Amino acid sequence: MPMDRGARRLVALVGSVGAVLLGFYCFLGYRSYLWSPLWVIHPTTADLPDPPIASLTPSQERGRRAYLEMRCVLCHGPQGRGGVSNANADPGGMIPALRGVASAYTPDDLKYRIRNGSHPVPLDDKKPDPPIAMPGWERLLSDQKLDDIISYLGTLPKEHVVQRP
Ligand code: HEC
Numbered sequence: 009m010p011m012d013r014g015a016r017r018l019v020a021l022v023g024s025v026g027a028v029l030l031g032f033y034c035f036l037g038y039r040s041y042l043w044s045p046l047w048v049i050h051p052t053t054a055d056l057p058d059p060p061i062a063s064l065t066p067s068q069e070r071g072r073r074a075y076l077e078m079r080c081v082l083c084h085g086p087q088g089r090g091g092v093s094n095a096n097a098d099p100g101g102m103i104p105a106l107r108g109v110a111s112a113y114t115p116d117d118l119k120y121r122i123r124n125g126s127h128p129v130p131l132d133d134k135k136p137d138p139p140i141a142m143p144g145w146e147r148l149l150s151d152q153k154l155d156d157i158i159s160y161l162g163t164l165p166k167e168h169v170v171q172r173p
Contacts, residue, residue: 064163071160074153080106083140088164097128097138110162118158122149 083103085091090105125144
């Protein structure tokens with residue numbers, strides 16, 4: 009039996025609502041993929057030739073390598089010296105340096121911050137939000153690596169924080 013006009017319209021309507029919803033969910037999936045650190049960060053030290061530092065303990069040295077491999081260095085600077093700007097971020101329109109974090113926070117606080125990530129607070133509410141956030145590393149760092157990174161952060165001296173030019 010051929011469908012009457014009403015039935016055909018109903019099928020067309022349900023089909024197009026379905027297509028729009030499917031398109032929307034694909035868009036959301038694509039967007040979260042683009043924004044995830046998994047997409048941007050390919051752990052490697054291939055392009056970062058650097059010999060081990062003899063004075064570090066094995067855990068500190070593993071943490072130093074992980075700091076390079078996981079690209080913490082791109083945002084927080086070599087040896088946690090900072091120097092990367094992040095417009096309208098508190099403090100100072102910069103991504104924070106990591107010198108001194110080991111004494112400012114307990115190891116558990118640091119773990120929490122690194123695992124969960126955060127969005128910087130804007131300096132001025134009327135200006136656009138700071139473009140760069142701290143990614144959450146929950147799925148990317150084993151407990152061992154996180155402990156190593158934290159012991160490495162403890163070796164960084166407090167001085168030599170790069171100021172905004
Ligand atoms: C894409 C850039 C980016 C990368 C990569 C990144 N961070 Fe961050 N990180 C930030 C930003 C931005 C903040 C400031 C967040 C805020 O103000 O809430 C931050 C904050 C922090 C803080 C807190 C500092 C403080 O003074 O409160 C720690 C600790 C930290 N990051 C460690 C790390 C470690 C370890 C890695 C590598 C595993 C890493 N970050 C990788 C951007 C990054």
